[in-house]
Amino acid sequence: MLDVTAKIPLKDPDLFRQANYIAGQWVQAESGKTIAVRNPATGEVIGNVPAMGQAETRRAIEAANAAWPAWRAMLAKDRAVVLHRLAALMHENADDLAAIMTAEQGKPLAEAKGEVVYSASFIEWFADEGRRVYGETIPQNAKGRRIIVTKEPIGVFAAITPWNFPSAMITRKAGPGWAAGCTGVIRPASQTPFSALAIAVLAERAGMPTGVCNVITGPSGETGKELTANPIIRKLSFTGSTEVGRVLLAQCAATIKKTSMELGGNAPFIVFDDADLDQAVLGAMASKYRNTGQTCVCANRILVQDGVYDAFAAKLKAAVEGLKVGPGMEPGVTQGPLINADAVTKVEEHIADALAKGATVVTGGKRHARGGNFFEPTVLANVPRAAKIFGEETFGPVAPLFRFKTEEEAIRLANDTEFGLAAYFYARDVGRIFRVAEGLEYGIVGINEGIISTAEVPFGGFKQSGLGREGSHMGIEEYLEVKYLALGGIGA
Numbered sequence: 425m426l427d428v429t430a431k432i433p434l435k436d437p438d439l440f441r442q443a444n445y446i447a448g449q450w451v452q453a454e455s456g457k458t459i460a461v462r463n464p465a466t467g468e469v470i471g472n473v474p475a476m477g478q479a480e481t482r483r484a485i486e487a488a489n490a491a492w493p494a495w496r497a498m499l500a501k502d503r504a505v506v507l508h509r510l511a512a513l514m515h516e517n518a519d520d521l522a523a524i525m526t527a528e529q530g531k532p533l534a535e536a537k538g539e540v541v542y543s544a545s546f547i548e549w550f551a552d553e554g555r556r557v558y559g560e561t562i563p564q565n566a567k568g569r570r571i572i573v574t575k576e577p578i579g580v581f582a583a584i585t586p587w588n589f590p591s592a593m594i595t596r597k598a599g600p601g602w603a604a605g606c607t608g609v610i611r612p613a614s615q616t617p618f619s620a621l622a623i624a625v626l627a628e629r630a631g632m633p634t635g636v637c638n639v640i641t642g643p644s645g646e647t648g649k650e651l652t653a654n655p656i657i658r659k660l661s662f663t664g665s666t667e668v669g670r671v672l673l674a675q676c677a678a679t680i681k682k683t684s685m686e687l688g689g690n691a692p693f694i695v696f697d698d699a700d701l702d703q704a705v706l707g708a709m710a711s712k713y714r715n716t717g718q719t720c721v722c723a724n725r726i727l728v729q730d731g732v733y734d735a736f737a738a739k740l741k742a743a744v745e746g747l748k749v750g751p752g753m754e755p756g757v758t759q760g761p762l763i764n765a766d767a768v769t770k771v772e773e774h775i776a777d778a779l780a781k782g783a784t785v786v787t788g789g790k791r792h793a794r795g796g797n798f799f800e801p802t803v804l805a806n807v808p809r810a811a812k813i814f815g816e817e818t819f820g821p822v823a824p825l826f827r828f829k830t831e832e833e834a835i836r837l838a839n840d841t842e843f844g845l846a847a848y849f850y851a852r853d854v855g856r857i858f859r860v861a862e863g864l865e866y867g868i869v870g871i872n873e874g875i876i877s878t879a880e881v882p883f884g885g886f887k888q889s890g891l892g893r894e895g896s897h898m899g900i901e902e903y904l905e906v907k908y909l910a911l912g913g914i915g916a
């Protein structure tokens with residue numbers, strides 16, 4: 425065990441757990457094996473987590489199943505009390521939760537704190553949505569009959585989450601699951617397990633009954649196989665790449681699980697001639713460079729209309745050159761490191777490919793002088809449609825500018841991808857705003873807005889960006905079964 429106090433300054437070091445939480449116990453893997461977790465800013469190991477296998481995953485599932493009857497039998501308002509206590513504890517411990525997140529994920533401390541608040545907002549929102557799981561009555565189709573529709577918790581859920589938002593991607597799943605009366609097993613990414621384990625510590629302190637929340641870490645193959653094959657799991661909620669989502673969907677087919685898939689994106693960010701350019705630059709900065717470009721809804725392709733192309737490029741260059749790259753713990757830093765060396769290589773490859781096909785560097789374009797996983801915030805101009813960056817998610821701090829002439833061309837280019845998560849555009853003309861909004865094949869459209877995520881809205885994608893919605897009143901439906909009661913013998 426590493427002494428965390430030497431690595432991460434925490435007011436409450438007990439929040440940092442190098443163990444898993446199963447059936448209310450903090451445990452190690454039967455094999456004794458562990459996975460080292462590194463700080464992406466320094467490469468140093470900040471701690472180790474158990475490398476659980478199939479047997480321990482099964483134990484976690486069985487613990488959740490054992491806890492289910494009592495949790496579902498609780499009144500929704502009593503579950504809400506526990507969930508609001510959890511959210512309050514997240515707020516009280518936000519400084520520590522943010523420090524843990526920055527240490528394992530790399531994002532600047534202020535952004536990490538923002539994510540903790542955002543993460544708690546899903547618990548708060550769904551605590552109350554759980555009290556509004558309404559059924560319906562349907563006018564009788566025959567004399568003497570009544571038709572009633574109710575909704576029930578689906579059962580035990582599994583949540584498999586990525587490293588880019590180590591806290592919020594968990595609560596966006598577990599929040600509605602717990603509020604609906606389900607119990608679950610959470611399996612966070614191996615790069616960022618400590619934020620998830622800290623949530624389990626707080627859930628325990630909030631009085632969540634044993635077995636309602638289980639958190640396991642371990643190789644994705646072994647844990648994933650059990651979570652997708654075990655018939656006790658009735659719902660899998662996954663956030664991650666489209667490639668892995670496809671594999672998990674296939675694995676879930678054997679036991680016909682309900683699934684939610686929050687997958688990859690390739691967001692277009694369109695700037696029309698009539699846009700407010702200063703606002704468009706602010707929106708592009710927020711959308712593109714948040715989390716160093718490692719966000720599923722990050723602008724991946726910036727499409728700029730001919731008439732404002734040069735002016736927009738100049739303004740964006742100036743804004744990007746104002747970003748400060750460095751370790752997330754350092755004051756004033758706005759761009760942390762990429763998650764690992766592979767991510768840096770991918771960004772480099774996308775830039776090299778674009779340059780080889782005729783693009784030019786406006787600013788940045790290479791590894792940062794700080795070394796390691798740091799990369800210069802980059803803007804590329806004159807990027808051709810044939811560049812890899814047009815078709816693939818870069819997941820890094822690169823803004824490639826593409827030129828277009830007409831509204832039709834912009835919509836066609838924007839939709840020319842198998843992804844359909846988020847899109848953004850800046851325009852003033854009302855007719856254009858409606859035409860473009862309706863023409864975009866995306867689940868989320870930011871219009872004169874670069875930041876679109878909040879607990880109140882339905883978050884999810886069209887096409888190969890996923891299935892289902894998280895957040896809003898729709899998010900809880902993913903954890904419910906619908907039951908129709910045909911009641912006869914009434915008389916009238």
Ligand SMILES: NC(=O)c1ccc[n+]([C@@H]2O[C@H](COP(=O)([O-])OP(=O)(O)OC[C@H]3O[C@@H](n4cnc5c(N)ncnc54)[C@H](O)[C@@H]3O)[C@@H](O)[C@H]2O)c1
Pocket residue numbers: 584585586587588589593611612613614644645647648649663664665666668669671672685686687688689719720721817845885889890
């Ligand atoms: N749509 C959304 O809401 C959303 C949100 C965040 C991230 N993402 C996407 O996630 C990707 C980046 O995250 P990532 O690199 O962690 O994605 P990833 O698909 O590689 O991994 C996601 C999670 O799945 C696990 N995993 C990988 N293979 C598995 C398997 N065979 N069985 C079970 N689990 C497995 C990983 O360990 C991780 O916990 C990007 O494509 C991004 O767009 C989407």
Ligand SMILES: O=C[C@H](O)CS(=O)(=O)O
Pocket residue numbers: 588589592718719720721877
């Ligand atoms: O990475 C994608 C996320 O969904 C992050 S956020 O919800 O937009 O903050």
